[in-house]
Amino acid sequence: MIRIVKILFFLLFVSGVNAQIKDSVEVKIPIDTISLVQSIDSTFLVAKDYTANDAVLDSLQSDSLQTPKMLYIERALLDSLLRPYYNIHIDSTKSNAYGRDIMITPKYRMVIDNYSGDTSYIPLPNKVDYFSKMKTYGIDTIGFSNAIELVSIKRTKRAADPVWWDHKNVIGFDLNQVSFVNWNSGGQNSVSGLFKVEFARVYEKLYTLWKNQVSARYGLNNQQNLGLIKTDDEIRLSSSFGYRKDTLSNWYFSAQFNFKTQFTDGFKDAESEDPISRFFAPAYLHLGIGSQYNVKEKLFSIYVSPLTLKSTYVFDEKLSNEGAFGVEPGERSRHELGILVRTKWEKEIFKNVAMENDLELYSDYINDFGNIDVEWILNFQFKINKVFQASFRTHLIYDNDIKIKETNEAGEVETLGARVQLKQQLGLGIIYNF
Incomplete structure (x- = not known):
């Protein structure tokens, strides 16, 4: 009798499998378990497909009929039993030894009242992840058939920093040449050249104005049958520092320093052997304090110093003994205190x-107040292009301390009074600014 009951139970089981071939779940539950629902928490549910033929073949085996080890339940029945109380998650991408992974988690937590002993079920809160996993990305190695060339990128500033310094660098060379061939009016071939440099640095920031300048000029002339003679020779250094009380005023409290001398010996003409000037003979120094009016936009400035020291140096013994350039005979220097504009x-x-x-x-x-020493330089520059430039320059000097000496008919040297000195130059040459 028991054997017949087992066969009927197995046939019912096989018919259930054929009705739900593709959507069944396997529940590993011992046969002696009393209640399916009570033990479902400890089960492993795995999707597994069976065919009718396989079930029939299994039913013919006596061992499987005597002790069946697996119980099959339709998925719809399982959902109806578990969904109200459990969260069921089936991951088809993962599998274990039984097939697809099924994760079952309870929806409620049982609570027992300490006084009455009654039980109640409280919904569990949803799981919240406060920390997300860090994602990692990879990149495959890329190969290039052609070599990659390195290029330089010039950075462009969106907002330029204020520029407090102004620079000026100029180097120039002028060349003049005159030649004659069977010229009826006569004349001598000559070539002259002039080398000039100028460097300036100006610092202007709010209340402060600081100007610095270094310039030099040296020119030579070569005439036929006369040789070389100097046409220009000058070294100048100047520096001025000014301070104003506010940015609206163009007046600065200022102090200035100026120095001037020459490079080589100077002669009256090409036939003379005795120099009339040498390096540091003379040399002029101005040092004073005063006020400066400066208008940057119009490139105009005027400096007035009511207290200026002027020093004249003659560091050549022969010229010093002659009392040249206003120094006492035998003295090397002369100092004056006056006003400078x-x-x-x-x-x-x-x-x-x-x-x-x-x-x-x-x-x-102190010495003959009202007698004014004058130095006036007027220079015109005619720009041809970025490289070539013509210039016309006049230089006028009047210094009461510089006396003119001439030789009379008797061959004696006579010292005459001061005279106006004038030099004019016209040249065409190249100029380079950087």
């Missing part, structure tokens, strides 16, 4: 025609 104006009067006007006036308080 210096102006400078730069302006483009026409297109590609620039003018530069420097004027300096000085009068000594």
Whole structure:
């Protein structure tokens, strides 16, 4: 009798499998378990497909009929039993020894009242992940058939920093040449050259104005049958420092320093052997304090110093003994205290025609006050292109301490009074700014 019951139970089981071939779940539950629902928490549910033929073949085996080890339940029945109380998650991408992974987690937590002993079920809160897993990305190695060339990238500033320094660097060379061939009016072949440099640094920031300048000029002329003679020789150093009380004023409390001398010996003409000037003979030094009016936009400035020390140095023994350049015979220097006025104006009067006007006036308080020493330089520059430039320059000097010496008919050297000194130069050459 028991054997017949087992066969009927197995046939019912096989018919259930055939009705749900593709959507069944396997529940590993011992046969002697009393309640399916009570033990479902400890089961492993795995999807597994069976065919009717396999079930029939298994039913013919006596061992499987005597002790069946697996119980099959339809998935719809399982969902109806578990869904109200459990969260069921089936992952088809993962599998274990029984097939697809099924994760079952309870929806409620049982709570027992301490006084009454009653039980109740409280919904469990949803799981919240406060920390997300860090994602990692990889990149495959990329190969290039052609070599990669390195290039330089020029950075462009969106907002430029304020520029407090202004630079000026100029190097120029002028060349003049005159030659004659069977020229009826006569004349001598000559070649002259002039080398000039100028470096300036100007610092201007709010209340402070600091100007520095170094310039030098040296020119030679070579005439037929006369040899070389110097046409220009000058070294100048200047520095001025000014301070103003506010940014609206153009007046600065200022102090200035100026120095001037020459490179080589100077002669009256090409036939003379005795130099009339040498390096540091003379040399002029101005040092004073005062006030400066500066208008940057118009390139104009005027400096007035009521207290200026002027020093004249003659470091050549022969010229010192002769009392040249206003020093006492045998002395190497002469010092004066007076008032100095210096102006400078730069302006483009026409297109590609620039003018530069420097004027300096000085009068000594002690020695013959009111007698004014004058130095005036007027320079015109005619720009041809970026490289070539023509220039016309005049240099006027009047110094009461510089006396003119001439030889009379008897061959004696006579010392005459001071005279106006004038030098004019016209040249065409190249100029380089950097």
